[in-house]
Amino acid sequence: MSGPTGENTFLHELKTVVAVALTMAELSHSQNAGDLPVTKWLHDPTDIERERVELRGILAAITELENGSFPFRT
Secondary structure, eight states: OOOOOTHHHHHHHHHHHHHHHHHHHHHHTOSOGGGSOGGGOSSOHHHHHHHHHHHHHHHHHHHHHHTTOOTTOO
């Protein structure tokens, strides 16, 4: 089994970096902020959720590119 090459190597590495960032975002909100007063929140839960949604969108786009789907090419 051979690893990805060329453009696929870049996409594979990018996907790995984004997946790690998504995992870190999910772990950073492991406690239930709703149980704490707002003054004790380390991060705004809305910002964390927004970041997770954005990272999932990036992962989906990378997956499409890896699968050869190029919707913007004519």
